[in-house]
Amino acid sequence: EQGLLYNVEEVLERAYADYRDGGEDFSAYLVEQSVSPSASNERLMYFTTTVFCSIDSGTAEETSLPAVFDRETGEKLDIWSLFAVPEEEARAALVDRMAEGGWIPRAKLEAALRPEYITFHSDRLDITFPRGTLPSQEHSAGWGLDYQELDGLLQPWAIPEEPEQEQ
Numbered sequence: 001e002q003g004l005l006y007n008v009e010e011v012l013e014r015a016y017a018d019y020r021d022g023g024e025d026f027s028a029y030l031v032e033q034s035v036s037p038s039a040s041n042e043r044l045m046y047f048t049t050t051v052f053c054s055i056d057s058g059t060a061e062e063t064s065l066p067a068v069f070d071r072e073t074g075e076k077l078d079i080w081s082l083f084a085v086p087e088e089e090a091r092a093a094l095v096d097r098m099a100e101g102g103w104i105p106r107a108k109l110e111a112a113l114r115p116e117y118i119t120f121h122s123d124r125l126d127i128t129f130p131r132g133t134l135p136s137q138e139h140s141a142g143w144g145l146d147y148q149e150l151d152g153l154l155q156p157w158a159i160p161e162e163p164e165q166e167q
Helices: 008-025 087-099 106-112
Strands: 031-040 044-056 059-070 118-120 124-129 141-146
Touching: 008 044, 031 118, 044 118, 059 118, 087 106, 087 141
Parallel strands: none
Antiparallel strands: 031 044, 044 059, 118 124, 124 141
């Protein structure tokens, strides 16, 4: 029900302008949107919508947006409801873990963090800031956090199951 997350006319206009101005250096533009499961457990199903879009002839951007649904009711859940602590505490704990390397100031991470940047996978939780959301970063920036690192932070029923390995 979310519809397209890109503007087709805008991409076509950019591509045509680039084609007119680029001559032989022009490369085809690509725009694509897909939805795929990213994790699950007995209670929840996690999905990721991925949008891949050319920005110019030589650059493309990929954006991922998460969604989580209750398997029994089909209800879409808020990301913060998956945490065992209030939203402010969850935000602070996630920022603490991302700020450990010190290469992006804690205040910048805090200001930019949005629930749509948090994606659950079967083996980890990813936090990815799209290009332009962190002022000090020219490109996207991301962190992968093992669920063990988040012990006590997430509701036990929200942690995805790892798929069984074939032997």
